[in-house]
Structure formats: C-alpha cells, structure tokens
Amino acid sequence: MSAVMIARKVRKWEKLPGKNTFCCDGRVMMARQKGVFYLTVFLIVGTCSLFFAFECPYLAIHLSPAIPVFAIVLFLFVMALLLRTSFSDPGVLPRALPEEATFIEMEIEAANGNVPAGQRPPPRIRNVQINGQIVKLKYCYTCKIFRPPRASHCSICDNCVDRFDHHCPWVGNCVGKRNYRYFYLFTLSLSLLTIYIFTFAIVHVVMRSVDSGFVKTLQDTPGTVLEVLVCFFTLWSVVGLTGFHSYLISLNQTTNEDIKGSWSGKNRLQNPYSHKNIVKNCCEVLCGPAYPSVLDRRGLTQDDLPVPASTATQSNPVPQTTKTTAPLIPNEHTPDDAKPSIADSAIAHAEKRSPSPKEKSPTPAKVPPLASPETDVEASIIIAKEKAL
Numbered sequence: 189m190s191a192v193m194i195a196r197k198v199r200k201w202e203k204l205p206g207k208n209t210f211c212c213d214g215r216v217m218m219a220r221q222k223g224v225f226y227l228t229v230f231l232i233v234g235t236c237s238l239f240f241a242f243e244c245p246y247l248a249i250h251l252s253p254a255i256p257v258f259a260i261v262l263f264l265f266v267m268a269l270l271l272r273t274s275f276s277d278p279g280v281l282p283r284a285l286p287e288e289a290t291f292i293e294m295e296i297e298a299a300n301g302n303v304p305a306g307q308r309p310p311p312r313i314r315n316v317q318i319n320g321q322i323v324k325l326k327y328c329y330t331c332k333i334f335r336p337p338r339a340s341h342c343s344i345c346d347n348c349v350d351r352f353d354h355h356c357p358w359v360g361n362c363v364g365k366r367n368y369r370y371f372y373l374f375t376l377s378l379s380l381l382t383i384y385i386f387t388f389a390i391v392h393v394v395m396r397s398v399d400s401g402f403v404k405t406l407q408d409t410p411g412t413v414l415e416v417l418v419c420f421f422t423l424w425s426v427v428g429l430t431g432f433h434s435y436l437i438s439l440n441q442t443t444n445e446d447i448k449g450s451w452s453g454k455n456r457l458q459n460p461y462s463h464k465n466i467v468k469n470c471c472e473v474l475c476g477p478a479y480p481s482v483l484d485r486r487g488l489t490q491d492d493l494p495v496p497a498s499t500a501t502q503s504n505p506v507p508q509t510t511k512t513t514a515p516l517i518p519n520e521h522t523p524d525d526a527k528p529s530i531a532d533s534a535i536a537h538a539e540k541r542s543p544s545p546k547e548k549s550p551t552p553a554k555v556p557p558l559a560s561p562e563t564d565v566e567a568s569i570i571i572a573k574e575k576a577l
Contacts (some may be wrong), residue, residue: 201485205283206347214485216275218360219345225274225360232270232378235418236263238411239385243392250395255388262381269374270359277481278364279350281331281339289332296327321460338461340444354443363443366481369474372437375430382426386419440469 201214209218218225236259244256284292296312312327314334325334328341331348335341340352342362351365363371389412396405406413436446440462445451451459463469 197488197490199485200483200487200489203489204483204485206280207345208280208347210485217277217280217485218274219355219362221344221357222360224357228270228358228360231418231422232263232266232381235385235415236381238415239389242409242411242415243385243388246392246396247388251391259381259384259388262377262384266374266377266381269370269377273363273367273370273374274359274361276361276367276370277483277485278362279352279366279479279481280345280362280364280483281333281336281348281350282483283330283348284332292332292334319460321458323460338442338445351442352444366479372430372433372474375426375433379423379427379430382419382423385415386423389415389419437470437473438466440473 199214201210201217204210207220209220209222210216211218239259240256244259247255312334314325314327315322316325316337317323318337323337325337327334328348330341330346333348335348336350338351339348341348342352342355344355345362347362349362349364351368353363353368353371355362356371359371359374361367392409393402393405393412393416396409400408433443436443439459441451441459445459451457463472
C-alpha cells in the first residue's frame with residue numbers, strides 16, 4: 189500500500205540530535221544518565237529532613253529560633269541552584285546543516301589539496317588570534333563545525349558545548365558557558381549547608397549529653413549519627429571541589445583546560461582569557477552577562493510523516509469537479525480525444541443566440557469526416573451559419 193507524506197509542525201527539541209532528555213515541552217534539558225542526580229537530591233533532602241526532625245526542635249528552644257530558619261533558607265537556595273544547573277542548557281552548539289557541512293568540506297578539501305594515497309590528511313584546524321595569542325579551532329567530525337574557542341565535544345551528551353568545563357554526573361548535566369556560575373554557587377552553598385548541619389549536629393549531641401549522657405543521647409537521636417557520618421564524608425569532597433573551582437575562577441580557566449594543560453606544560457602558552465587580575469577574572473566569570481541559548485528548543489519546524497493512502501483519502505477527500513462546457517484551446521499537450529472540435533463550439537454559440545426553439549431549422553445531415561483539418565473547420569463554420577439562420 190502506497191503512503192502519502194503529510195507535514196506537521198513539531199517543536200525543534202524533538203528533532204535535536206545528541207543524547208539529551210527534554211521535559212516540560214523542551215523547557216527542561218538534561219543528560220540521559222540521571223541516576224547520580226537522583227542520588228544527589230536524595231542525600232541533600234534526606235540529610236536536611238533528619239536535621240529538621242531531630243536537631244532543629246531542640247536547638248530552637250535551647251539556643252535560638254533563627255537556627256532552623258537559616259537552615260531552611262540555605263536549603264532552598266541549594267536546591268534552587270541545583271535545579272537551575274541541572275535543568276538548563278549548558279551552552280550546546282547547534283550542528284551544521286547538510287548544506288553548511290557540504291560547504292565546509294569543500295573548503296577543507298580545497299585548502300588541503302590532494303593527499304597522496306597512504307598518507308594521513310592534515311589536521312582540520314583554523315587559527316584565530318585572541319588578545320595577541322594564537323588559538324587553534326578544532327573541527328568536530330560529529331557536529332561538522334569548527335568549534336569556537338574553549339568549546340569541546342562531550343562524549344556523554346554527544347554535543348559540542350561552548351566554554352566546556354566538564355560533565356558532572358552529580359548534577360546530571362554538562363557544565364559550560366551558560367550554567368557554570370550556577371554550578372559554582374551550588375557547590376559553594378552546599379559546602380556551607382554541610383558545614384552548618386555538621387556543626388549544629390555536634391552541638392546538639394554535646395548539649396544533650398550534659399543532661400542525659402552521651403550513650404543515651406545517641407539512643408534518643410539515631411538520625412544525628414547518620415547526619416554526622418554523611419556530612420563528614422561529604423564535607424571533604426564538596427569543600428575540596430569548591431576550592432578547586434575557586435582557584436580556576438581566579439585564573440579564568442576551565443577544568444578541561446586545566447586537565448589538558450592548555451596554558452602550561454611544554455607549550456608555555458599564556459592564557460589569553462585571563463585579565464592577570466583575580467578580581468577581574470572573578471567578575472567576568474560570576475558577574476558577566478547571561479548568554480541566551482542558541483538552540484531555540486521550543487521553536488517550530490515541519491516534520492514529514494508517512495500516512496497510508498487510504499487514511500489520507502478519508503481524512504482529506506478530493507472535491508469532485510463538474511465537467512465544464514467552456515471551449516478549450518487545443519494544444520500539443522492535450523490528448524486528441526479530449527480536444528473539443530471547432531464545430532461543437534460554433535454550434536453552442538449559435539444555439540445561445542437563437543430566440544426560440546420554433547425558429548430553429550431542421551437538423552442538418554452529418555458531414556462525413558474529412559482527412560484534412562482545414563476542411564473540418566470550413567464544414568463546421570457552414571453548419572454554424574445554417575443554424576444561425
């Protein structure tokens with residue numbers, strides 16, 4: 189059964205390549221591997237819930253009611269930054285269209301020339317100058333583009349990300365140009381929240397141990413023991429990660445550049461993005477403009493879907509047309525059996541001019557067909573004149 193292609197409008201996020209997951213009609217964008225992200229949410233929510241259940245009631249009465257209030261504010265701030273980092277576009281670069289990819293390939297072939305058999309072609313790079321420093325733009329064979337400076341292709345999300353820092357499984361997304369500041373503020377606020385809970389959990393145990401003893405306190409508040417263990421092992425990793433990114437921000441450098449040694453090692457190249465000033469570097473990274481997404485995830489595009497011919501006929505019936513009596517001009521594209529004769533046209537015109545049926549003359553005898561088309565025309569004109577009289 190033949191199929192008919194019917195075009196329908198869909199959102200662009202439904203047709204985007206890569207290994208991303210979209211929710212809320214394209215408003216939420218994450219990586220497909222989200223198991224560790226759910227673990228992060230569980231640890232934060234679970235630890236804070238234990239703190240609010242076991243420590244906050246006692247500390248609010250015996251120390252200050254501001255302790256649980258500040259903990260709630262800090263918890264909400266951490267969760268907001270986590271969701272903002274995880275659900276946003278990190279700066280994914282769109283792939284080249286087929287026409288653009290073909291044009292780029294032609295440019296590369298023209299620049300490289302014919303490569304002899306058995307030899308590797310030269311690397312596909314372009315050199316640009318940034319602040320007096322030569323920076324190489326590498327060609328991405330997957331996205332078919334020359335990546336902008338500081339961009340890199342994430343193998344997990346299968347996308348090129350602008351100012352790529354790293355792929356963080358704890359937030360379930362890449363960290364790049366558009367969400368790096370939120371990632372750093374998340375790690376910073378999570379460090380403060382961990383220190384806050386760890387400190388007041390110990391204070392709570394010490395204060396209750398004075399009245400009822402240490403062992404009795406641990407028996408009455410088993411959640412406190414679990415909080416202290418989670419915070420103790422989390423504290424070193426989270427605080428260490430925050431310190432490492434504080435160091436990178438002060439140099440205006442990314443994790444990817446630091447691991448690869450882009451501005452150090454044998455090359456001894458200077459970082460062209462650094463202002464040689466810690467304050468200026470921090471202001472650029474944390475207080476710079478918010479860059480819009482270049483994906484247009486919720487834009488509309490057309491998608492051709494194959495539909496069976498019977499279904500398409502039932503849904504869109506073809507309107508019936510009546511045969512017209514207007515004379516057609518015969519041409520070489522019209523079939524011979526569909527061409528109207530000049531005699532028929534003349535007879536129709538003469539009948540229209542006749543005043544009444546009584547004045548019509550008897551029907552003339554049929555003229556036998558002639559071999560020449562000129563004689564057919566003359567005969568039809570004679571018949572038309574007799575009808576008119």
